[in-house]
Amino acid sequence: MTEYWPWWAGAAGLALTTINYAVTTDRSFGVSGAWDRVLHWRAERRVERVNAQFADERVLTEALVAATADQFGAGSAAPALHLDTRTPGQDARPPAAASSSLARLLPAPLVSQVALLLAVFVGGWVAAVTTGRFQLRLDMGDAFGQIVTDKPIAMIGTLFVGGVLVGFGTRLAGGCSSGHGLNGCGRLQPVSIVATAVFFGTGVLVSFLLWKVI
Amino acid sequence: MRTRGGIIVANIIAGLALGYTVANIGFGDYAELNRMFTFQDLRMLLAFAGAVAIIVVVFAVLRVRRTPGRIHAGVIPGAVLFGTGWAISGGCPAIPIVQVASGYLPALVTIAGIVVGIRLCRWANARYFHLDSGSCER
Numbered sequence: 001m002t003e004y005w006p007w008w009a010g011a012a013g014l015a016l017t018t019i020n021y022a023v024t025t026d027r028s029f030g031v032s033g034a035w036d037r038v039l040h041w042r043a044e045r046r047v048e049r050v051n052a053q054f055a056d057e058r059v060l061t062e063a064l065v066a067a068t069a070d071q072f073g074a075g076s077a078a079p080a081l082h083l084d085t086r087t088p089g090q091d092a093r094p095p096a097a098a099s100s101s102l103a104r105l106l107p108a109p110l111v112s113q114v115a116l117l118l119a120v121f122v123g124g125w126v127a128a129v130t131t132g133r134f135q136l137r138l139d140m141g142d143a144f145g146q147i148v149t150d151k152p153i154a155m156i157g158t159l160f161v162g163g164v165l166v167g168f169g170t171r172l173a174g175g176c177s178s179g180h181g182l183n184g185c186g187r188l189q190p191v192s193i194v195a196t197a198v199f200f201g202t203g204v205l206v207s208f209l210l211w212k213v214i
Numbered sequence: 215m216r217t218r219g220g221i222i223v224a225n226i227i228a229g230l231a232l233g234y235t236v237a238n239i240g241f242g243d244y245a246e247l248n249r250m251f252t253f254q255d256l257r258m259l260l261a262f263a264g265a266v267a268i269i270v271v272v273f274a275v276l277r278v279r280r281t282p283g284r285i286h287a288g289v290i291p292g293a294v295l296f297g298t299g300w301a302i303s304g305g306c307p308a309i310p311i312v313q314v315a316s317g318y319l320p321a322l323v324t325i326a327g328i329v330v331g332i333r334l335c336r337w338a339n340a341r342y343f344h345l346d347s348g349s350c351e352r
Contacts, residue, residue, distance in 0.1 A: 027221070165327075187273055
């Protein structure tokens with residue numbers, strides 16, 4: 001079994017992962033967001049279909065005009081048509097730029113979020129096997145037994161409650177250690193700095209309680 | 215890489231790299247995590263903080279755009295719940311996946327908890343909180 005990476009290798013690995021994603025996609029990734037969208041795949045598929053339908057601004061305008069005509073009669077649709085009267089300056093805008101800025105506002109495709117979660121599994125598995133750390137086991141390690149609980153039923157209960165808190169908390173806060181911690185803090189977003197400080201501070205407090213008190 | 219296929223490939227690369235790195239740093243190991251949170255060992259803390267420092271500098275040089283997101287009423291309570299859950303279960307949303315991949319089968323229970331928590335949050339938000347939680351991932 002090999003040692004864990006030194007801090008600088010870990011820092012380089014996490015930074016490279018985040019920077020590569022941002023540079024190649026002009027986006028930010030987050031594991032809790034991926035979970036959220038994959039778990040609500042029905043609703044997300046609906047959103048994707050609607051977005052695809054209205055990807056073209058003109059299609060949206062026409063659909064609005066048609067819907068207005070359906071609702072209020074053909075005559076009332078006329079005011080909506082002014083959306084289409086463009087000044088020559090607006091027409092000069094290259095369509096490619098318009099579509100790429102629109103694509104940037106859309107969330108990453110749902111299938112890419114499934115791929116992210118599966119890839120985390122494969123990456124973790126490769127690391128475990130290549131370092132000789134892979135071992136099928138029914139406990140969470142000696143430290144968990146000493147610090148939290150060594151009784152199987154209590155362990156299951158703690159892991160489940162902890163998982164619910166992680167799932168609920170990350171979505172309420174809008175991100176986790178990858179979305180807020182790496183991508184958000186890296187962009188110096190105030191919301192991410194606040195969230196990271198609070199979840200890390202709480203982690204410290206609770207860990208001290210578990211270690212020293214309970 | 216900004217097409218649909220490009221984004222899928224980028225997510226596969228990010229997931230592989232994240233899983234591999236997180237496992238090799240030792241985030242999946244509860245002993246290491248508790249030692250990080252209680253400052254007995256600064257290695258993992260420095261790995262995370264060092265990564266953020268590198269990213270801040272590189273993003274500033276490359277002028278990487280900010281993503282949408284503002285401070286709303288759910289940020290602080292959500293982060294408190296998340297920090298508590300992370301400290302007691304040893305899992306942030308990616309870590310239990312890495313733990314299962316390393317052979318820790320009970321981490322499947324953590325994943326089940328995360329699934330319930332995430333579904334509960336979207337349901338509760340739609341019904342009670344009505345927060346535009348402006349997810350940070352875009």
